[in-house]
Amino acid sequence: xxxxxxxxxxxxxxxxxxxxxxxxxxxxxxxxxxxxxxxxxxxxxxxxxxxxxxxxxxxxxxxxxxxxxxxxxxxxxxxxxxxxxxxxxxxxxxxxxxxxxxxxxxxxxxxxxxxxxxxxxxxxxxxxxxxxxxxxxxxxxxxxxxxxxxxxxxxxxxxxxxxxxxxxxxxxxxxxxxxxxxxxxxxxxxxxxxxxxxxxxxxxxxxxxxxxxxxxxxxxxxxxxxxxxxxxxxxxxxxxxxxxxxxxxxxxxxxxxxxxxxxxxxxxxxxxxxxxxxxxxxxxxxxxx
Amino acid sequence: xxxxxxxxxxxxxxxxxxxxxxxxxxxxxxxxxxxxxxxxxxxxxxxxxxxxxxxxxxxxxxxxxxxxxxxxxxxxxxxxxxxxxxxxxxxxxxxxxxxxxxxxxxxxxxxxxxxxxxxxxxxxxxxxxxxxxxxxxxxxxxxxxxxxxxxxxxxxxxxxxxxxxxxxxxxxxxxxxxxxxxxxxxxxxxxxxxxxxxxxxxxxxxxxxxxxxxxxxxxxxxxxxxxxxxxxxxxxxxxxxxxxxxxxxxxxxxxxxxxxxxxxxxxxxxxxxxxxxxxxxxxxxxxxxxxxxxxxxxxxxxxx
Numbered sequence: 001x002x003x004x005x006x007x008x009x010x011x012x013x014x015x016x017x018x019x020x021x022x023x024x025x026x027x028x029x030x031x032x033x034x035x036x037x038x039x040x041x042x043x044x045x046x047x048x049x050x051x052x053x054x055x056x057x058x059x060x061x062x063x064x065x066x067x068x069x070x071x072x073x074x075x076x077x078x079x080x081x082x083x084x085x086x087x088x089x090x091x092x093x094x095x096x097x098x099x100x101x102x103x104x105x106x107x108x109x110x111x112x113x114x115x116x117x118x119x120x121x122x123x124x125x126x127x128x129x130x131x132x133x134x135x136x137x138x139x140x141x142x143x144x145x146x147x148x149x150x151x152x153x154x155x156x157x158x159x160x161x162x163x164x165x166x167x168x169x170x171x172x173x174x175x176x177x178x179x180x181x182x183x184x185x186x187x188x189x190x191x192x193x194x195x196x197x198x199x200x201x202x203x204x205x206x207x208x209x210x211x212x213x214x215x216x217x218x219x220x221x222x223x224x225x226x227x228x229x230x231x232x233x234x235x236x237x238x239x240x241x242x243x244x245x246x247x248x249x250x251x252x253x254x255x256x257x258x259x260x261x262x263x264x265x266x267x268x269x270x271x272x273x274x275x276x277x278x279x280x281x282x283x284x285x286x287x288x289x
Numbered sequence: 290x291x292x293x294x295x296x297x298x299x300x301x302x303x304x305x306x307x308x309x310x311x312x313x314x315x316x317x318x319x320x321x322x323x324x325x326x327x328x329x330x331x332x333x334x335x336x337x338x339x340x341x342x343x344x345x346x347x348x349x350x351x352x353x354x355x356x357x358x359x360x361x362x363x364x365x366x367x368x369x370x371x372x373x374x375x376x377x378x379x380x381x382x383x384x385x386x387x388x389x390x391x392x393x394x395x396x397x398x399x400x401x402x403x404x405x406x407x408x409x410x411x412x413x414x415x416x417x418x419x420x421x422x423x424x425x426x427x428x429x430x431x432x433x434x435x436x437x438x439x440x441x442x443x444x445x446x447x448x449x450x451x452x453x454x455x456x457x458x459x460x461x462x463x464x465x466x467x468x469x470x471x472x473x474x475x476x477x478x479x480x481x482x483x484x485x486x487x488x489x490x491x492x493x494x495x496x497x498x499x500x501x502x503x504x505x506x507x508x509x510x511x512x513x514x515x516x517x518x519x520x521x522x523x524x525x526x527x528x529x530x531x532x533x534x535x536x537x538x539x540x541x542x543x544x545x546x547x548x549x550x551x552x553x554x555x556x557x558x559x560x561x562x563x564x565x566x567x568x569x570x571x572x573x574x575x576x577x578x579x580x581x582x583x584x585x586x587x588x589x590x591x592x593x
Contacts, residue, residue, distance in 0.1 A: 017481050018491035020398035023390035030387045031409045034458050038424035039412065041434060045427050084333055091330045095323055103330060105574035109338045111513055112566035112573075114520025116540040117559045120547060121341030124348045124556070132344040135336075162337060182315050191318070213415070220417025223522035223540070227547070240419040240523070247423060247527060256427065259420045266415040270408060 042263060045256045053253045063258065065234040066242050073150055073238075074218035077157035081214045082207065084158075085165025092166070093173040107163045115223030118159055123227045126152060148230025153238065156225045157218035164217065168210035172203055205276045212276075216269040220262065345563045348556035360554035361561065368534035369542035370561070372450065373519050376457050376538060380518045383458065385511055388465035392473045392503075393495070397481060413462050421459050422527025425452060448530030453538060456524035461514050468510025469503050476502060508576045516569045520562055 057063055092104055110118065124132040127147040128140055139146055146152045176199070184194045200207075222240040229236045239258060246255035350357050360366075391410065395403040413421065429446035430436045439446055446452050480502070484494045500507075522540040529536040537545065539562055546555035 017397045017478060017485055017494065019393055019495070020400060023394040023398070024400045027387060027391040027394050027406060030383070030390075031406060031462075034455075035409050035412055035462055037435075038421070038428050038459060041428035042420070042424045044434075084337075087326065087333070088330050091326050095327060097327050099331070101574065101578065103334060105570055105577070106334050106338055108513075108570050108573065109342065109566070112516040112520075112570050113342070114516075114522060114540045114562050114566070116522040116543055117345065117520065117562050117566075118341060120348075120543065120555060120559050121344045121563075124344045125340060132347045134340065134344070159337060159341065181317065185315050185317065216415040220415070220420065222417065222419050223526075240417045243417075243419050243423060244527065247426070252427070252432075255423055259423050262417050262420050266412065266417075266420075269415050270411055273411070274404070274408065 039263070042256060042259055045252075046260055049253050049257050049260075054257055057254050057257045062233050062237070063239075063242060066237045066239045069150055069153065069236065070219055070239040073153040073157060074215050077154045077161060077218045078211050078215040080154070080158050081161050082165050082211050084162065085169060085210060085214075086203075086207075088166045089169035089173050093170055107166060110160050110162055115160060115221065116227070119156060119224040119227030122152070122156055122159060122224065123147065126155065126228060147228055148232070148236060150229075150236050152228040152230070153225050153236060156228050157221055160221050160224050161214040161217050164214040165207075165210035168206045168213065169203055172206045176202055208276050209273055212269045212272045216266060219265065342563055342567065345556055345559050349553065349560040351556070352553050356553055357557050357560075360551075360557040365534050365537075366539075366542060366558055366561075369537050369539045369558075372453065372536070373538045375450075376454050377515050377518045379454050380458050380461055381511060381515055384461055384465050384514050385507070387462070388469055388510065389495075389507075391466055392469050393499070395470070396474045397478055397499070410463050410466050413460055414467075418460055418521065418523025419527060422456055422524040425456050425459065425524070425528045429455065447528055448532065449536060452528040452530075453525050453536060456528045457518050457521045460521050460524050461518050464514035464517055465507070465510035468513065469506050472503055472506045473499070505576050509573050512569045512573045512576075516566055519565060 088103075088107065092100060113121075125134050126136045126139070127133060128136045136147060144151065146155055180198055181194060184198055189197065220240060222238075222244070225238055226241060229238065229241075231237050231241055239262065243255045243258050243262070246252075246258070391406060394400045395406065400406075426447050427433050428435055429439065429452060431440055431445070431447070433447075436446060444451075446455070480498050481494050484498050489497070519538075520540055521538075522544070525538055526541055526544065529538070529541060531537060531541060531545065533545065539558060543555050543559045543562070546552075546558060
């Protein structure tokens with residue numbers, strides 16, 4: 001028999017391209033040395049942490065208050081950026097208007113601006129005695145104190161995570177089958193019904209991803225927050241700052257205990273991200289970062 | 290019935306349905322609704338993102354241009370700038386090389402276990418920079434695993450320049466890779482396989498086929514990674530030791546000045562970093578315009 005049956009041709013794997021060994025070896029070594037080894041160092045450090053240290057760290061009033069502040073503000077800011085992100089993704093993907101490209105490019109500002117610089121800028125805007133107190137004064141007069149309060153933490157977190165939800169939603173919104181929407185209109189669905197019954201289900205995996213990623217980043221953010229939060233223990237102090245403080249006092253065990261909790265949350269959020277990406281195919285891959 | 294090509298499906302107006310001779314236009318939203326959403330978006334981005342940029346320059350130039358120049362042009366700022374540039378110059382090539390080889394390994398040769406490689410690549414995105422810094426100290430510090438070995442050899446990594454570079458490297462790992470992976474995956478392997486069939490070697494395929502097709506997203510990823518590397522604060526401030534003029538990068542220098550209540554100087558140095566960020570965004574936007582498909586001559590999209 002000369003010709004190969006079509007079935008086996010289709011089954012045969014495509015000829016593998018060269019370069020498997022060197023590229024894989026370099027990737028594995030690089031990731032191993034740069035990422036895995038430091039993570040491992042922290043995980044192994046957990047043996048050093050005695051039950052006593054765990055108990056002392058986790059029952060400390062200051063730590064517990066910081067956790068409440070960190071989790072509360074991160075959830076609030078992830079909620080805010082989810083709403084803003086949906087608005088921006090909607091406008092950027094569905095409407096054509098002058099300045100659309102500019103709006104899209106401006107959305108990358110938080111990715112490019114150093115977080116410490118962002119913190120300084122927010123302090124200037126929102127602190128009453130700030131040199132450019134454009135918003136601090138007016139907001140104070142309506143009873144909103146932003147600088148040196150948990151509200152300031154949320155403002156800083158929103159700045160840093162603003163593009164996350166939009167970038168997660170954009171690819172999915174682009175792929176939305178507009179004939180479905182037209183069918184909804186012809187069948188008499190109200191705009192509100194169309195939004196909740198057609199768009200939200202379609203976008204939900206990206207919304208989950210965007211929220212999770214925004215939450216994880218807000219929780220870990222340090223540079224932008226410390227300049228505007230005031231860092232009052234028990235009131236506007238965040239967990240990363242406590243880790244930094246413990247480190248400065250050479251309390252490695254205490255710092256590691258808190259860092260391990262943060263690391264576990266990072267892993268959990270990555271798990272959520274990967275699971276929702278897997279469940280909904282590859283549609284989400286473009287949206288990370 | 291003649292179908293008018295210019296009346297296709299548009300984002301705002303919806304499909305034009307032809308039933309017999311009268312046309313029914315499906316209206317998806319009203320003009321004022323679209324306009325108010327667009328206006329709201331500009332307002333939000335303006336207040337949340339653009340105003341801070343302006344505030345930095347405003348605060349930097351608060352006491353005139355002379356003060357601004359004198360707070361930038363001094364030995365400490367120059368030292369911080371040099372370390373920042375050195376860090377970027379060392380971190381970027383490594384990151385780019387890693388991103389390219391990871392993308393090749395995962396998408397061109399379909400290596401097994403790619404999920405684990407991707408999770409490790411993502412990890413620095415969700416880890417707090419402070420925790421990253423702590424990890425570097427636990428590993429390379431004088432009591433750390435590698436630290437004790439290196440100390441015996443006469444190298445002290447933590448609280449010196451190598452630690453700054455290692456911390457920055459950790460934080461910037463995902464940036465180039467995340468930018469090129471989706472595109473390289475979407476392209477498949479057909480072109481590369483054709484080139485291989487025609488007798489091209491691995492390096493030749495990469496240089497002539499793969500690299501040209503991803504160059505735009507590669508440039509964007511490198512720009513983002515450069516901006517992040519220059520501006521990394523949390524991880525670096527844990528490991529640098531703040532030795533002035535030696536181990537302080539520009540963001541650290543800004544923090545030191547701010548904590549010393551030298552606000553104008555702090556904002557002046559911050560304005561250098563801001564300028565760098567704005568420039569990199571402009572370059573990125575320039576390259577992004579090449580990624581979007583050129584509008585068709587009969588583009589039915591209406592302007593709002």
